[in-house]
Amino acid sequence: MRRALSLLSAAALAAAAFLASGPPAAAAxxxxxxxxxxxxxxxxxxxxxxxxxxxxxxxxxxxxxxxxxxxxxxxxxxxxxxxxxxxxxxxxxxxxxxxxxxxxxxxxxxxxxxxxxxxxxxxxxxxxxxxxxxxxxxxxxxxxxxxxxxxxxxxxxxxxxxDPGGPGQPQPPAAPTGLTATATSPGTVALTWTASAGAASYTVRRDGAAPLTVTTPSATVTGLAPATPYTFRVSAVNAAGESPLSAPATVTTPPGGGDPGGPALPAHALVGYLHTSFANGSGYLRMADVPASWDVIDLAFGEPTSATSGDIRFQLCPVSECPGVETPAEFKAAVQAKRAAGKKVLISIGGQNGQVQLTTTAARDAFVSSVSKIIDEYGLDGVDIDFEGHSLSLATGDTDFRNPTTPAIVNLIAALKTLKARYGPGFVLTMAPETFFVQLGYQYYGSGPWGGQDPRAGAYLPVIHALRDDLTLLHVQDYNSGPITGLDGQYHSMGGADFHTAMTDMLLTGFPVAGDTSRVFPPLRPDQVAIGLPATPNAGNGHTPPAEVDKALDCLTKRVNCGTYQPHGTWPGLRGLMTWSVNWDRFGGWEFSRNFDAYFG
CATH class of the missing domain: 2.60.120.260 (Galactose-binding domain-like)
Structure with missing residues (x-):
């Protein structure tokens, strides 16, 4: 009985203490x-x-x-x-x-x-x-x-x-500190910062470009333009989330060349196709009569003997079709005169009617051999790839642009690398894909879960990516195109400044392929990019008046006169413009080239 009373007294005391202090503390x-x-x-x-x-x-x-x-x-x-x-x-x-x-x-x-x-x-x-x-x-x-x-x-x-707080609960890391940015070349910046405790990786952000993920407290950013300021910020990431951004670090890259292999293009170049193997309503133009405004002249076209042979042939337009055409000797002399004046003359392969499908290694080798013969015979500076339509028709097996498996694409990449190695650092390599094959990869790519979408959409992406270190110029055809979604999520249509700004911004900013942020197509350097336009309304759908062309250039190079589309950066090193064609520009009274000369001086 005494023991029971003692226990009851202890319980009463405990109850009183509970009532006085409340229940044990729980997470708020x-x-x-x-x-x-x-x-x-x-x-x-x-x-x-x-x-x-x-x-x-x-x-x-x-x-x-x-x-x-x-x-x-x-x-x-x-x-x-x-x-x-x-x-x-x-x-x-x-x-x-x-x-x-x-x-x-x-x-x-x-x-x-x-x-x-x-x-x-x-x-x-x-x-x-x-x-x-x-x-x-x-x-x-x-x-x-x-x-x-x-x-x-x-x-x-x-x-x-x-609140999960307290020991043992995962928390996002603190923001990185001590970020420094050092320009190590005209196109490269080295970044270092103090590691954040608990960070599994870091995300590097730069002026609206696609984020870069690294696992160490340092990064090397390439593909930048010479003499251009860049601002970087870094965040730390772990399983619990992402930290706030670090304090910014700004650096200006030094002046210098950015051309792969040093093909010695001017800071701002005008690229034009010259109708050399056929005639149309624009009339024939002799090579010797091409004005000095044109810095890169693409001979249109070298065409295959059959779609899958890989055997490329080039010949001047017959006299019966092109009255006034020069002789082969006169043409070759005019090519060398242009080169002596600092111009680049390339053989453009493909075109609308020239379907080239390198589906076999035999076709690949024939391509290298036949293109080399054309370059050697006419003394040219390099190659322009103008594959259109079904030239990439078998690009249905690739779902990752970084690791292509489609034979037509793998063999094309190998052929162009062989040509680059054969002719050395002065070899000029340019490409003129349609928006369908490049920017449409932002929405669709490969043969993945995108319904009835043509699997060739974005099919140039693995070619561009594999050759980005060898690529002198990419001038996507911003014409003959349907509406394309920009990085702002809006559709943009041909013929105005916004379309060219949005399409070019994608190339210079980078973009997730088919909306997949694990497959981000990295940006190209500004000196590798020119905007492709038709010279006159006769030359193709999507002609853009000179005033609208200037607005797009202002927006991209100076961040002024922008329309509804706001680019993710400012690129004064944008290389210039490409047009179809020199012949059509003459037909239009040289309006296109005169506007280029007036804008860039």
């Missing part, structure tokens, strides 16, 4: 989303295919909101990975505006959740909840729109639940 609920109001731009958020941007109006709260635009097969998904506590309940909310706007969480360890609104109009609050699994330490929260729908808005995203 907190909002775990970083920058949920988008007041710090897109810091903490990743948006697919460059679909997201921060706007100042309309907003739900604060001074900013997220505007995301679906395009093509991309649904404008913006996401953030958040550290959570296992076996805990969380509530996810956001305010949205637009039709078919989704809010959800994945990787919960239990049941992933989402909710959505299908009516446009005023701001609406979306709310959903979930419980984390017993071993779940991170979840991904996201918002996205729907295919073919207009842009939507998201603001004030919150994830409220137990």
């Amino acid at each position: 609920d907190a909002d775990l989303v970083r920058n949920g109001g988008f007041e710090s731009g897109l810091d903490g958020w990743n948006c697919s295919a460059g679909s997201g941007a921060v706007v100042s109006a309309p907003v739900h709260g604060g001074g900013s909101a997220l505007r995301a635009t679906p395009a093509g097969q991309d649904n404008a998904r913006c996401s953030q990975t958040v550290t959570v506590k296992p076996d805990s309940a969380y509530t996810l909310t956001a305010w949205v505006q637009g039709a078919y706007v989704y809010l959800g969480a994945s990787g919960t360890g239990t049941t992933d959740v989402s909710t959505w609104t299908q009516t446009p109009g005023a701001w609406k609050q979306l709310t959903t909840g979930f419980r984390t699994g017993p071993a779940t330490t991170t979840v991904t929260v996201y918002t996205h729109g729907w295919y073919g729908q207009p842009a939507h808005l998201t603001d004030d995203v919150t994830l409220v639940g137990p």
